[in-house]
Amino acid sequence: MRAVITVIGKDAIGILHKVSGICASHNANVIEVTQSVLQDMFAMIMMVDISSIDSDFTALSDEMAALGNAEGLAIHCMHEDIFNSMHRI
Amino acid sequence: MLNTVDILETIHMIQDECLDIRTITMGISLLDCIDPDIDSACRKVYDKITSRAEHLVRTGEQIEKEYGIPIVHKRISVTPAAMLAAACPQGDPVKLAHALQRAADTCGVNFLGGYSALVHKGFSAGDLALIRSIPQALAETGNVCASVNIGSTRSGINMDAAALMGQIVCEAAQATADRQCIGPAKLVVFCNAVEDNPFMAGAFHGVGEPDCEIHVGVSGPGVVRAAIEKYPDAPLDELADVIKKTAFKITRMGQLVGARASRMLGVPFGIVDLSLAPTPAVGDSVAHILEGMGLEQCGTHGTTAALALLNDAVKKGGVMASSNVGGLSGAFIPVSEDAGMIAAAQAGTLCLEKLEAMTAVCSVGLDMIVVPGDITPETVSAILADEAAIGMVNNKTTAVRLIPAIGKKEGDMLEFGGLLGSGPVMPIGRKSAAKFISRGGRIPAPMHSIKN
Numbered sequence: 091m092r093a094v095i096t097v098i099g100k101d102a103i104g105i106l107h108k109v110s111g112i113c114a115s116h117n118a119n120v121i122e123v124t125q126s127v128l129q130d131m132f133a134m135i136m137m138v139d140i141s142s143i144d145s146d147f148t149a150l151s152d153e154m155a156a157l158g159n160a161e162g163l164a165i166h167c168m169h170e171d172i173f174n175s176m177h178r179i
Numbered sequence: 180m181l182n183t184v185d186i187l188e189t190i191h192m193i194q195d196e197c198l199d200i201r202t203i204t205m206g207i208s209l210l211d212c213i214d215p216d217i218d219s220a221c222r223k224v225y226d227k228i229t230s231r232a233e234h235l236v237r238t239g240e241q242i243e244k245e246y247g248i249p250i251v252h253k254r255i256s257v258t259p260a261a262m263l264a265a266a267c268p269q270g271d272p273v274k275l276a277h278a279l280q281r282a283a284d285t286c287g288v289n290f291l292g293g294y295s296a297l298v299h300k301g302f303s304a305g306d307l308a309l310i311r312s313i314p315q316a317l318a319e320t321g322n323v324c325a326s327v328n329i330g331s332t333r334s335g336i337n338m339d340a341a342a343l344m345g346q347i348v349c350e351a352a353q354a355t356a357d358r359q360c361i362g363p364a365k366l367v368v369f370c371n372a373v374e375d376n377p378f379m380a381g382a383f384h385g386v387g388e389p390d391c392e393i394h395v396g397v398s399g400p401g402v403v404r405a406a407i408e409k410y411p412d413a414p415l416d417e418l419a420d421v422i423k424k425t426a427f428k429i430t431r432m433g434q435l436v437g438a439r440a441s442r443m444l445g446v447p448f449g450i451v452d453l454s455l456a457p458t459p460a461v462g463d464s465v466a467h468i469l470e471g472m473g474l475e476q477c478g479t480h481g482t483t484a485a486l487a488l489l490n491d492a493v494k495k496g497g498v499m500a501s502s503n504v505g506g507l508s509g510a511f512i513p514v515s516e517d518a519g520m521i522a523a524a525q526a527g528t529l530c531l532e533k534l535e536a537m538t539a540v541c542s543v544g545l546d547m548i549v550v551p552g553d554i555t556p557e558t559v560s561a562i563l564a565d566e567a568a569i570g571m572v573n574n575k576t577t578a579v580r581l582i583p584a585i586g587k588k589e590g591d592m593l594e595f596g597g598l599l600g601s602g603p604v605m606p607i608g609r610k611s612a613a614k615f616i617s618r619g620g621r622i623p624a625p626m627h628s629i630k631n
Contacts, residue, residue, distance in 0.1 A: 148244040168247035175435040177185040
């Protein structure tokens, strides 16, 4: 079971650290990260393994949303099933 | 493997193009709540609904967070209440409406549908009492929705019911005249009503359905419009393909959410209704899809053809995306719930006659149309009969939700708020059909009803 975390917003020090820190605190393993900074815009897509997380997935999702609000970033934390079902036959 | 483009497309659809799941609707049978004592029936109804749907809202919210997609409404549909009223001829059916409202409040759902009667061939026990109680029931409750089926392709049109419903629609408006005439906004008059519709106000849980099940209604006009705009000069067959692919993606989302909700609640998965349901929000309009195809404004000549293309492509794309497609499944054209329709009606481009033509090729009928408060019950009945005739002859569901705006005239507005939106009072024909309506009886079923 995997989840996709996307982060878009103004670049700042420590975004990747904070997002991956929340993942670690829930025992979610980061598998893959694609990241780019265009001018001062930060964009990242992170794939995390959530099969052994030690909390409810919605708790992880809530915490990411709270981080997004606090830092002024658009953070989405979504189960991979939504992308698979929408884009794969 | 997932790729970046797919991930960003999904997020873009949800964030910028108003993609959402319109509703998770739990259908609950109340047949085991029938009781000759109305108070006892009310208790059973309340207990059954609140036990079956106890976790519905919480489950919906959990799925929203898991998949990152908004689920706008959580709703319940129940067995037509007339079947319960039939067992207690001395009881006041409004008590059932209050029991349904209490159950809706306890469960925290947005709407509860099923204050309904199916009278397409005639009235049976309980039907007349329930229908006559609809204006009071809708005035005294907030989230309960009513519907009456007055015709079908197999049985013809019950014109006594059409005549009665004209009066009921007007009475429902008068009973809520101090609240923007909200009563009839919660009342649908059907021909060929479906038993597994998750959309309000016409949802009820048919007798052929299981004891309890989960339906999902998707939305997504904004996504379809955005997809069309990427092909400004494509011929229409290519445009139909674009719509099909988009509808497929939207419906897959509904299938995923429905299957998940069904597993979490331990209730069978019913159907995905793959309707394009607009909201008054900017960018979530079916009218704007039609305008995106090249019409200057919705309602002008060409609108019926554009809508036919849209409706057909939505079905073809959606049907492969779900294991069970049902409900109404097509494009909705509710005037007050669609920013583009409201603008077209205010500009005079969209009139009742054009809407009627559009209903012959879309999934439902004359929906959320505000008419002058001095409309006569006979004229309402005549509009109901016209619309039922389109449904009966074309083998499709048609529905009418007319709101007589008491004390208002053409050009005034009614403001319902929320998903129901706001609607301008539209002009109606002024010649009488009273003699035709007063004849009563039944319009026989068409020749092609004899299929066996």
